[in-house]
Amino acid sequence: MVKTSELEKDGTEAGDEGTASTLAKLIAEAPVGVLPMTSGARMKIWKQDPTVGELGIRKVYIHTKVNPGPRDSQIKIEGVPVLYPDVNGDFLFESNNNEAIDAAHTYAVVRQVLTMYQRVLGEKMKWQWNTGENTDPISVFPHAGEAWNAYYSRSERALRFFYFTPTRSRPSSQKVFTCRSLDIVAHEVGHAILDALKPAWLSWLSPPQTGGLHESFADCTAIFLALSQLDQVEYVIAQTKADLHQKNVLAELAEQFGYELGRPSGLRNADNNLKLSEVTSQVHDISKVFTGGIYDTLADAFLAGRDPRKKNDAVVLYEVGQKMATLMVSAFKAAPARNATFADVVDKMITIANDNPSEYPQYATFVQKHFEFREVLGNSAVAGPQSVAGFPLNTAGCCGTMQNLEYAGE
Ligand SMILES: [Zn+2]
Secondary structure (H helix, E strand, O other): OOOHHHHEEEEOOOOOHHHHHHHHHHHHHOOOOOOOOOOOOEEEOOOOOOOOOOOEEEEEEEOOEEEEEEEEOEEOOOOOOEEOOOOOOOOOOOOOOOHHHHHHHHHHHHHHHHHHHHHOOOOOOOOOOOOOOOOEEEEEOOOOOEEEEEEEOOOOOOOEOOOOOOOOOOOOOOOOEEOOOHHHHHHHHHHHHHHHHHHHHHHHOOOOOHHHHHHHHHHHHHHHHOOHHHHHHHHHHHHHHOOOOOOOOOEOOOOHHHHHHOOOOEEOOOOOOOOOOHHHOOOOOHHHHHHHHHHHHHHHHHHHOOOOOOHHHHHHHHHHHHHHHHHHHHHHHHHHOOOOOOHHHHHHHHHHHHHOOOOOOOHHHHHHHHHHHOOOOOOOOOOHHHHHHOOOOOOOOHHHHHOOOHHOOO
């Protein structure tokens, strides 16, 4: 029997050299009829959030080793009682144990975001403080306290998800937990990942567009995470009849939170037509322009790649989602270390797509078209104060991350 411990390491992901080839060798050398032991853990996650009932809460498989907590080498759940796996190594809990369900769900979604980016980048992700010998994980608090908010903090090395009592329509005893939104959890992990790649971008002294890029990266992380899950991709195809400009759960971000604020199309909607001249210097407002350009590019690339006679639409959308995630995160990595503008990142996307035409057929054309329309590129480009360092960056009303005072003086 091949031992589990030989097949996996705590938190091992793509990018750890030799993992796949080691596994292939072990399987090839195992006696006939003896298969490697199943490893990893089953958990349940809200596939969108409790208001998206058709997708609901489902089991997912985390293929890496999950320790009691749950925790692994990169993530540790805190602020709730430690959870232990059952005899099968799974973290599945009774429906009345909300604390345990929320802890397992939140761990799983953070883990899935890391796994997704590790796959597209082909390297193990690090947190901002993982320099030199430091390998400290991020602390994740699913029940951080009462507030209409969630945030990532570098100084706390933490993600905090709060809960609140809604004021609309719901019985007042029924709280809304931000951790139960896949979009909100993915959004905050996105902030943490980008902070590791570009630590100067959270500074309040950056141009408003740099703050907008942070918020957009966070929202796009939620979109790409959904696109990396086969059931969600299939759901979106059926929901839209393969037209991504129809109302759908992919474009609508944080549905439940948005509903409580009286927004029937989510907290933000990626399928928008906003141009730079139409938004304020509030970072979420600006971010919608960039996210909209990414979403339109994704929709075009999907349309261009569709051929339902030969391939299932869901497979095409999954593949396009992975490519767009790779293209976007690669462009963010290649952008300037500080004061980056939308045009800086978009230029890198076009360069990378042009340099790899077989991987990104027509993508450069789509990016150019949509970011010209949004006044980021071309004759109608609006540079404006939003691209100038020192122009007051407005973080009012946005998620708690960019409001953290720790970034004020940098
Ligand atoms: Zn945010």
